[in-house]
Amino acid sequence: MRIIVVASFVVVLALFIFATQVPVDITPDKVSAAVSEAVSKSEAPVDEEIVEQVVLNSIAVLEKGQSTRLKYLASAYLVIWLVFMLYVLRLGQQQQALDKRLAQLEQTPETQED
Amino acid sequence: MGNLSTKIIGVIAALLIFISLYLVFGYAQIESTMLEVQKIFYYHVSAALTVYLAFGINCLFSIKYLIQRKSNDDLLAAAAAEIGLIFCTIVLLSGPIWARYAWNTWWNWEPRLTSTLVLWLMYIGYFILRSALEADKRKLYSAVLGVIAFVDVPIVHFATKFWKSEAHPERGAKFDIAPSMLYTFLVVLAACIILFTLLLIVRYRIQTTQTRYEMIQQKHLAEAS
Numbered sequence: 001m002r003i004i005v006v007a008s009f010v011v012v013l014a015l016f017i018f019a020t021q022v023p024v025d026i027t028p029d030k031v032s033a034a035v036s037e038a039v040s041k042s043e044a045p046v047d048e049e050i051v052e053q054v055v056l057n058s059i060a061v062l063e064k065g066q067s068t069r070l071k072y073l074a075s076a077y078l079v080i081w082l083v084f085m086l087y088v089l090r091l092g093q094q095q096q097a098l099d100k101r102l103a104q105l106e107q108t109p110e111t112q113e114d
Numbered sequence: 115m116g117n118l119s120t121k122i123i124g125v126i127a128a129l130l131i132f133i134s135l136y137l138v139f140g141y142a143q144i145e146s147t148m149l150e151v152q153k154i155f156y157y158h159v160s161a162a163l164t165v166y167l168a169f170g171i172n173c174l175f176s177i178k179y180l181i182q183r184k185s186n187d188d189l190l191a192a193a194a195a196e197i198g199l200i201f202c203t204i205v206l207l208s209g210p211i212w213a214r215y216a217w218n219t220w221w222n223w224e225p226r227l228t229s230t231l232v233l234w235l236m237y238i239g240y241f242i243l244r245s246a247l248e249a250d251k252r253k254l255y256s257a258v259l260g261v262i263a264f265v266d267v268p269i270v271h272f273a274t275k276f277w278k279s280e281a282h283p284e285r286g287a288k289f290d291i292a293p294s295m296l297y298t299f300l301v302v303l304a305a306c307i308i309l310f311t312l313l314l315i316v317r318y319r320i321q322t323t324q325t326r327y328e329m330i331q332q333k334h335l336a337e338a339s
Contacts, residue, residue, distance in 0.1 A: 008131075011132060011135065012135060062149070065149075066149075066150065068215075069149055069150040069151050069215065070150055072150075072151045072154070072211055072212075072214065072215045073150050073151055073153055073154060075211050076154040076157075076158075076208045076211040076212070077154075077157070079204070079207045079208060079211070080157055080161075080204050080207075080208055083200060083203055083204050083207065084200070084204075084309075087200050087313075088313075091313070091316055091317065091320065094320050095316075095320055095323075098320060098323050098324060098327060101327060102323070102327055102330075105327065105330055105331060105334065108334060
């Protein structure tokens with residue numbers, strides 16, 4: 001039972017770390033190239049520098065909030081894991097206690113016969 | 115159901131949970147409004163749907179007990195209710211974490227949240243009733259309560275239709291969901307249902323063993339006296 005608890009925690013943690021370590025592949029150069037491409041296709045006059053700055057600011061805001069969002073995500077999955085594991089542990093304890101009592105009960109008549 | 119079948123279901127459950135976690139964290143695309151926090155949705159909603167299934171089984175076997183008066187039906191109903199309560203606890207605990215980010219509050223008394231809390235309290239009451247009564251009365255009264263409590267399940271489901279809700283989307287609302295998110299949700303839902311089945315078998319087996327133990331104990335006491 002302990003092995004299941006530890007193994008499941010390691011799996012959840014590993015997957016979480018794996019997912020959150022994925023590098024955000026948006027560099028200023030890529031933003032600049034994407035904005036230039038979009039502006040070149042635009043029929044209306046657009047100030048490329050302003051658009052680029054707006055995009056970079058938006059990315060900065062998103063990246064700044066990422067740690068907060070990941071905290072919420074980690075908390076939720078930790079809570080889900082905790083509830084399940086506590087219940088599984090409780091079931092295991094009940095089963096063990098019951099097996100022990102049944103074994104004692106089966107031994108009783110033999111003891112009396114002796 | 116034999117030990118081998120239970121082990122096979124256990125292995126399937128473990129595999130599905132592993133795959134579902136990989137899909138949630140590594141495959142499903144990040145939703146554009148809630149961003150990473152949206153990933154709570156997969157287990158939150160799947161757990162909520164499993165709650166419907168669990169309490170539905172409880173209601174079904176409660177009715178069966180009321181008709182046939184077989185103790186095994188009562189045990190199965192109680193096992194389903196207990197695991198349903200665990201899933202309902204997960205819904206009620208993961209929901210506020212989502213709510214804190216989405217609505218800037220841990221809790222608000224909107225229809226679905228309130229009716230889900232009422233559902234949880236009703237099944238808490240179900241177990242308080244079971245622990246407070248003697249065997250015969252316990253089976254009968256808890257079967258009746260099991261049927262009554264299930265009435266709240268459609269209320270929870272249709273809450274957003276009955277009462278206008280600003281938080282949860284109205285039932286039947288159209289979502290523009292990406293295929294990667296849909297597949298992930300379906301796998302997580304399958305994982306929850308298989309996990310529920312596994313826990314139900316294990317819990318039912320413990321309860322039947324407990325009943326057998328009590329019968330043997332009574333027999334021993336009767337022989338001794």
